[in-house]
Every structure is written in C-alpha cells, then in structure tokens.
Amino acid sequence: MQSTNFLTEVGLNHYLILSALLFVTGMTGVLLKRNIIVMLMSIELMLNAVNISFVAFSKYLNNVDGQIMVFFVMTIAAAEAAVGLAIAVTIFKRFKEINIKFFEHLRG
Amino acid sequence: MDHSLLMAILLLSPLVGFLINGIRYKNPTANLSGGIATAAVAISFISSLILVADLIGMPAEARKIHVSFFQWMAVDSFKINAAFYIDQISAIMILVITGVGSLIHLFSIGYMHHDKGVTKYFAYLNLFVFNMLILVLGDSLLTMFVGWEGVGLCSYLLIGFWFSDKEKAAAGMKAFITNRVGDAAFLLGMFVLFATFGTLNIQEMNALAPTTAEASWLGAITLGTLFLFIGATGKSAQIPLYVWLPDAMAGPTPVSALIHAATMVTAGVYMIVRLNPLFIVAPNTMMVIAIIGALTAVFAASIGITQWDIKKVLAYSTVSQLGYMFLAVGVGAFGAGMFHLMTHAFFKALMFLGSGSVIHAMHEEQDIRKMGGLKKYMPITHMTFFFGWVAIIGIPPFAGFFSKDEILWMSFHSPLGSPALWVLGAIGAAMTAFYMTRLMCLTFWGKSRVPKSVHPHESPTLMTIPLIVLGILSVVGGWVGIPEVIGHSLGDIPNLLEHWLHPVIKPIPNLTEAEHSMEWMLMGVSVSLATISAFIAYHFYVKSPETPEKIANSIKPLYNLISKKYLVDELYFGTIINPLINGSKRLWMFIDVNFIDKITYVISDLVRGGGGVVRALQTGNLQQYAMLIGIGIVIALSIIIMR
Structure with a gap:
C-alpha cells in the first residue's frame, strides 16, 4: 500500500471502504426488506459497490481490464433489473402487492 | 447381359x-x-x-x-x-x-380373391x-442364415395370416418357436465350423474339407454337421421338431403349397447337399440323418393314414416325403435327394393347390368325410390331382417313381445305407400309396357325401392353369433323372440330372458296382407294394366303406394313438413346455417378487426419502436463500484467508 496520509489524501483504501459500505448496505436491504422494488434497488447497490472497487483497482494498477469488467456488470445489472421488474409486475398484477412473501408461491 | x-x-x-x-x-x-x-x-x-x-x-x-x-x-x-x-x-x-x-x-x-388383406398377403409372399x-x-453360411431366418419370419406371418382366429395365430407362433430351437443349433454349427475352418464361405469350406472320413463322434466336422442337421430338422420338419408343420396348415392353402411343401421346408435338404463335401466325411452324422429321415418317413406316413382334414393328410405326407430326402442325403445319395426335392416340389405343390381348389369349391370345408364324388363337378382339378397321386405313390413313369426309387435303391446299395433302411423306406412307400389313395377315394371318387347346402363347382381358369402346368411337370419331371438301369434297357437314355450334378457332388466312398438284377428286383418289390396297398385302399374306401371302420375298431387303442398323432404334442407339453412355463412362473413369484422387485423398491424409497429431507431446505423464501449465500461466502472467504 502506498504511503499516503489517510486523512488528507484520497487513496485506494477510501474507495475500497466506500465500496464495502455500499455492498453491506445493499446486502442488508436484500436480506431485510420485504418490498421487491427496494430489494431490486439494493441489488443494484451491491453491483455498483463492486463496480467502484473494480474501477479503483483499475486505476491503482494501471490496468483497463477492471474498467471493461464494469461494462459487463452494468449490462448484467440492466438485464437483471428488466427480468426482476417483469416478475415484480406479474406478482403485483396477481396479488395487488409486491411483498417478497408471494415469491414463495413459486416454490415447486 | x-x-x-x-x-x-x-x-x-x-x-x-x-x-x-x-x-x-x-x-x-x-x-x-x-x-x-x-x-x-x-x-x-x-x-x-x-x-x-x-x-x-x-x-x-x-x-x-x-x-x-x-x-x-x-x-x-x-x-x-x-x-x-x-x-x-x-x-x-x-x-x-x-x-x-x-x-x-x-x-x-x-384363391384369395375375396380376402380383404389380399395386398398384404401378396407382399408377404414376395418377401x-x-x-x-x-x-x-x-455364398456363405451367414448369408444363407439371413435367408433362413427371413423365410421363417414369412412363414410365421403367413401361417398366422388370419390372425384374428386365435388357433391360427397360435399355429404361427408354434412354427416360429419350434424353428428357433433348430436355428439355435444351426448357429452352434456355424460356430463350430468357423472355429475349425476359419471361414464360413461355403466354397472355401468345401475345398478345405478333409479327404478322409472322421470316425469320432466328437470330431469338429461331425459336431458341426450334426448341429447343422438339427437346424435342418427344425426348418424341414423332421423328428423331433416336425410338430409345427401339420399346424402350419392354418395358413392360406397356396402358402402351404409354396412354403410348406415346395420350397422352404426343403431348405434343410438343400443346405446338406450344398455342403456335401463336409457331410460325406462325417459318417456318424450321415448315419443319424439317414435314420432320422427313414423314421420320419414311416412315422409321418402312419399318422397321415388316420387324418380327416385334406390339408393335414398332405402335411403329414410332406413330412414323410422330406424324410425320404433326408434318407437320401443320409446314405450319401445327394443327387437323389435333390431329385426328389424337385419332383416333390412339382407334385406336392400340385396337390396342395388342388386341395385349395377343392376347399374353394366346398366353401372352406376341409373335412374329407364331407366330400366324395367331386370328380364330376371338378374335372380339371380331379385330372391334375390324379397325376399328382400317381406321381407320389411311385407308379412308373411318373415323376415320383424315379426319384423315390433311386432313394430306395441307394439306401439299400450305398455302403452308408443298410437293408433295414430300405425296409423302412419300402414300408413308408406302401403307406404313402395307402393314404394318398384314401385321400383320392374320399375326395373325388365314390359316393358324394357333400351337404345339400354346398354346390361344388370347378375353379376359375386362373386357378386351373397352374394346376395343369404342375400336372404336366408331375408327369414329365422325373424324366430328367431316369436311372441308368432303366435308361440302359430303353436304349441309352442318359441320366441328365446325375450328369448335371456330378461335378459338385462328392462320390460315396467305397461304392460298389450296382447289381442290375438286384436293382430290378427291389424296384419291382417297392412298386408292387405301392400298387397293392393302393388297391387295398381303393377297395376299402370305394367298394366297402365300412371295412376301415371295422379294422379301426378292432385295433382301437393303436388307432386312437395314431389318430392323436402319437400324443407327441402332449408329450412335448407335458415334459418340456409346461414345466418350463411353471418353472418360469415360480421364478417370477419367488425370485422376482421377493428379491429383484424388493431391491429396486428399497433403492427407490431411499432416494425418495433422501430427496424429502433435502427438499425441506428449499423453503421458497428468497431472503433465506440470499442469507445462506452470504453466510457461505463468508465461510469460504474465511477459510481462504485463514489458510
């Protein structure tokens, strides 16, 4: 790790800590919230937390691979949001509510 | 071309x-x-x-x-x-x-004009x-085996052609299964011969055959040819596998003529003749073939005397005539076997077609007790059947005389034959004359016993043309093989068939010069035997129809035994088929149900129970899954880091 002053200069560690915080926030949302929309947003949050660490490492290591990876993650995130929202809409149409407990009806 | x-x-x-x-x-x-x-x-x-x-x-x-x-x-x-x-x-x-x-x-x-399945019938016939x-x-035994199985299949399909009748379907299956027994032996024969010669090519095997006879019973060639012969007993209906042929009469009558008289059933004889260089060096096999052939000839002929179904009589006659062919090849007279095969194809096909014509005219009636006097209604059928009759009972100069007489002479004269075989053959010939005359009398001659509701009529031209052609062949067909002793005294008529076959038939070892006086005498004996028994039959069934019944009553136990076909079917059912079925049932009830089924049930129960346990984990609660994933990642990461 570079020998920089943690309080005065923004370095890799700041990004990683931000990323970890965002990830944990997202995970908490996924695990605890009952509203599907909020859960989907939390998943976005987790994905973007990962994106932050990708970009940070990419910059720090002078390697564009991480940034390319971000594009993939964003694509996946968009697709996942589309599918997730479609299911959410279907659930809503059927039960007039978008509580996660209705997903239990999908159980075989 | x-x-x-x-x-x-x-x-x-x-x-x-x-x-x-x-x-x-x-x-x-x-x-x-x-x-x-x-x-x-x-x-x-x-x-x-x-x-x-x-x-x-x-x-x-x-x-x-x-x-x-x-x-x-x-x-x-x-x-x-x-x-x-x-x-x-x-x-x-x-x-x-x-x-x-x-x-x-x-x-x-x-014949099949009114049948709904006529196109299917012709398709099978072509196949x-x-x-x-x-x-x-x-050109190899394996290629031959393909055809061997193929004709078996067609025979099965055509015997059971009217399969909605259970008995006919069962007859088809009986033929098929009995043939399987023989075919298994045929396969074994091929294995033995392949192990010996390293090839299944017929010409190569014939060329590789040793020149000296094999004396041992367990020699490779003796074993191989014996197995092939057992295969032949299945296909060609010899003791002990002949039982399917009489039942095979359930099929349409032209099928009986083509498959179960003229061609397929002679395949066994043909196979032996084609492999004659192998069979001739296995004298033990030859002896078995000759004895089985002679016994079958007499045995089947005696059953034929007691049958009332026109086709059954002809069927036992076929078994008996096939016995003669095997007797011929068994004593090394391969040419005589082929000769009888050919003449038999003519006159037996003729008689089967003739019986088909009669059955057609009688509206599917096959019982000869309900016929009689058909001569005046069906002149052409009667005339052609008459030629078949004189041919089969061996009246010179019709076809059957030359071939049967050559067989009888060779069974006496050949070093592989014996006077005992000749006696059996001559008895068979007398019986043949008896049952065929009986058939002629009961069907065509004497008083009409036709029920009033039936009006017999001559068959259409389409059916009488084949009868006429085969009738002519039954008369002249034997002239290609006039034996030397007769040909010589008639002014050097050559034995065309013998000359024709000579290059491909191995000569019988140690064959002595024929004594012509002996040959004339035996010929005279067998022809007069046949003529006398034909006259007796004529006397019995036309002149005094009550005599045969009296005789049958006086030897009732024997007559019953013979008319029930010596109870051979019952014997097979009692000793082989039923024990096999019962044994299989016991195996099923005990071993299958108690062990094999149990084991599979236990395994499936185990899998289902295990699945139930794992299934409880799948609650459907999404957040629980996510939680478990999270915990899993934490554990995995900690393991990686701690290491």
Whole structure:
C-alpha cells in the first residue's frame, strides 16, 4: 500500500471502504426488506459497490481490464433489473402487492 | 447381359414387389396386387432361366456364376460379402422357387380373391421369395442364415395370416418357436465350423474339407454337421421338431403349397447337399440323418393314414416325403435327394393347390368325410390331382417313381445305407400309396357325401392353369433323372440330372458296382407294394366303406394313438413346455417378487426419502436463500484467508 496520509489524501483504501459500505448496505436491504422494488434497488447497490472497487483497482494498477469488467456488470445489472421488474409486475398484477412473501408461491 | 445385373434383377425383383404391395397394403383389389406380385416373381423366373442357360453353356467343370455386390461386414480376418453364387445345385433350386412360385402366385389371385388383406398377403409372399433366393444363393453360411431366418419370419406371418382366429395365430407362433430351437443349433454349427475352418464361405469350406472320413463322434466336422442337421430338422420338419408343420396348415392353402411343401421346408435338404463335401466325411452324422429321415418317413406316413382334414393328410405326407430326402442325403445319395426335392416340389405343390381348389369349391370345408364324388363337378382339378397321386405313390413313369426309387435303391446299395433302411423306406412307400389313395377315394371318387347346402363347382381358369402346368411337370419331371438301369434297357437314355450334378457332388466312398438284377428286383418289390396297398385302399374306401371302420375298431387303442398323432404334442407339453412355463412362473413369484422387485423398491424409497429431507431446505423464501449465500461466502472467504 502506498504511503499516503489517510486523512488528507484520497487513496485506494477510501474507495475500497466506500465500496464495502455500499455492498453491506445493499446486502442488508436484500436480506431485510420485504418490498421487491427496494430489494431490486439494493441489488443494484451491491453491483455498483463492486463496480467502484473494480474501477479503483483499475486505476491503482494501471490496468483497463477492471474498467471493461464494469461494462459487463452494468449490462448484467440492466438485464437483471428488466427480468426482476417483469416478475415484480406479474406478482403485483396477481396479488395487488409486491411483498417478497408471494415469491414463495413459486416454490415447486 | 451382365451376370451381376441379372443376379440383381433375380434377387431384387420380388423385393420391389414386396415394397410396392407393402406400401399399399390396404388396397383390396386382388387382380392388381396379385398382378404386381406375380410379375415380380415371373421376372425373377425369366432372369434365372437366362442365368441357368448361361450356366449350361459353360464347360461342365467350370459351371459357376459368382457375384459379389458389397462387403457386408469385416471383423479382423472374418469377412462376409453380400455375395451370391449359382452352381448346379442352386440352379435347380432357383428354377423351382421362381417357377413353381410364379404358378402359385397366379393361383393365389383366384384363391384369395375375396380376402380383404389380399395386398398384404401378396407382399408377404414376395418377401418370402426374396428371402428364399437369398437362402439358396448366399455364398456363405451367414448369408444363407439371413435367408433362413427371413423365410421363417414369412412363414410365421403367413401361417398366422388370419390372425384374428386365435388357433391360427397360435399355429404361427408354434412354427416360429419350434424353428428357433433348430436355428439355435444351426448357429452352434456355424460356430463350430468357423472355429475349425476359419471361414464360413461355403466354397472355401468345401475345398478345405478333409479327404478322409472322421470316425469320432466328437470330431469338429461331425459336431458341426450334426448341429447343422438339427437346424435342418427344425426348418424341414423332421423328428423331433416336425410338430409345427401339420399346424402350419392354418395358413392360406397356396402358402402351404409354396412354403410348406415346395420350397422352404426343403431348405434343410438343400443346405446338406450344398455342403456335401463336409457331410460325406462325417459318417456318424450321415448315419443319424439317414435314420432320422427313414423314421420320419414311416412315422409321418402312419399318422397321415388316420387324418380327416385334406390339408393335414398332405402335411403329414410332406413330412414323410422330406424324410425320404433326408434318407437320401443320409446314405450319401445327394443327387437323389435333390431329385426328389424337385419332383416333390412339382407334385406336392400340385396337390396342395388342388386341395385349395377343392376347399374353394366346398366353401372352406376341409373335412374329407364331407366330400366324395367331386370328380364330376371338378374335372380339371380331379385330372391334375390324379397325376399328382400317381406321381407320389411311385407308379412308373411318373415323376415320383424315379426319384423315390433311386432313394430306395441307394439306401439299400450305398455302403452308408443298410437293408433295414430300405425296409423302412419300402414300408413308408406302401403307406404313402395307402393314404394318398384314401385321400383320392374320399375326395373325388365314390359316393358324394357333400351337404345339400354346398354346390361344388370347378375353379376359375386362373386357378386351373397352374394346376395343369404342375400336372404336366408331375408327369414329365422325373424324366430328367431316369436311372441308368432303366435308361440302359430303353436304349441309352442318359441320366441328365446325375450328369448335371456330378461335378459338385462328392462320390460315396467305397461304392460298389450296382447289381442290375438286384436293382430290378427291389424296384419291382417297392412298386408292387405301392400298387397293392393302393388297391387295398381303393377297395376299402370305394367298394366297402365300412371295412376301415371295422379294422379301426378292432385295433382301437393303436388307432386312437395314431389318430392323436402319437400324443407327441402332449408329450412335448407335458415334459418340456409346461414345466418350463411353471418353472418360469415360480421364478417370477419367488425370485422376482421377493428379491429383484424388493431391491429396486428399497433403492427407490431411499432416494425418495433422501430427496424429502433435502427438499425441506428449499423453503421458497428468497431472503433465506440470499442469507445462506452470504453466510457461505463468508465461510469460504474465511477459510481462504485463514489458510
């Protein structure tokens, strides 16, 4: 790790800590919230937390691979949001509510 | 024309006929289907005529047409080609199969005219001819076996042609299963011969056959040929596997004529003749063949005397005549066996077709007790049947006389034969004359016992033409093989058949010069025996119809035993079939239910129970899953970091 002053200069560690915080926030949302929309947003949050660490490492290591990876993650995130929202809409149409407990009806 | 092209036409023409009729099998028009099928076999007949004409044009020692189409299989050094060859022996066979076959196809058009399944019938018939040609022309035992199985299949399909009748369907199955027993032995024979010679090619095996006879019972050639002979007893209905042939009469009558009299059932004899260099060096096998043949000839003839069904009489007659052919090949007289095969094909096909004509006229009645006096209603059928009758009982100069007499003479004269075999053969000949005369009397002569509701009539021209042609052949067919002793005294008429077959038939070792006086005497004895028993039968069944009943009553136990076919079917059921079925049932009830089924049930219960346990984890609660994933990642990461 570079020998920089943690309080005065923004370095890799700041990004990683931000990323970890965002990830944990997202995970908490996924695990605890009952509203599907909020859960989907939390998943976005987790994905973007990962994106932050990708970009940070990419910059720090002078390697564009991480940034390319971000594009993939964003694509996946968009697709996942589309599918997730479609299911959410279907659930809503059927039960007039978008509580996660209705997903239990999908159980075989 | 090119030989391979001709051979292809010969073989494929019936197959094409089968495919055409097979595709349009629901078509009900007999004329069209029958026309196609008959044309297909007639084309084969023409090409075989051309091929045999070419064969005759060649020098005697080099008479052979060999055509190889493609390699069928190759495993290491074991190579089998789809190759076929015509030599002097198979030439006779293809002429008989396609010639008599065309006539029977023609007859079938009339006979099956009102049947709904007529197109299917002709398709099967064509398929049979195709398989039969493969059988006789194949250049290796394996190719022959393909045809051997194929004709078995067609026989099964045609015996059970009216399968909605349970008894007829069962007759088909009986034929098929009995043949399987023989076929298993045929396979074993092939294995033994392949292990010995390293090839299944018939010509190569014949060339490799040793020149000295094999004395041991367990020698490779003796074993191999014995197994092949057991195969032949299945296909050619000899003791102990003859039981299927009388039941096979459940099929349409022209089928009985083609398959169960003229061609398929003679396949066993043909196989032995084609492999004669092998059989001649296995004297023990030859002895078994001769004894089985002679016994079958007498045994089946005696059953024939007591039967009342016109087709059953002819069926036992066929078994008996096949016995003569085996007697012939068993004493080394392969030429005489082939000769009798040919003449038998003529007169027995004729008589079966004649019986078909009678059954047709009598509205499906087969019981000869309800016939009689048909001569005046059916003059052509009667006339042709008459020729068949004189041919089979061996009255000179009709076809059967020459062939049967040569067999009887050889069974006496050959070093492989014995006077005992001659006696059996002569008794069989007398019985043959008796039951055939009985059949003639009860069917065509004497007083009419036809029920008032039935009005017999002569069959249409389509059916009488084949009868007439076969009738002529039954008269002249024997003239190609006039024995030397008669030919000589009539002014040097050559024995054409013997000269023809000479290059491909191994001579009997140690055959002495024939004593002509002895030959004349035996001939006189057998002919007079046949004539006397024919007269007795005529006297019994036309002059005093009550006599046979009296005699039957005076020897009631014996008569009952014979008329119940010596209870052989019951014996087989009692000793083999029922114990097998009961044993299998016990195995099923005990081993299957208690062990095999139990084991599989336990395994499936275990899997289902285990699945139930794991299933409880799948709650459907998404957040729980996510939680578990999270915990899993934490654990995995900690393990990686801690290491």
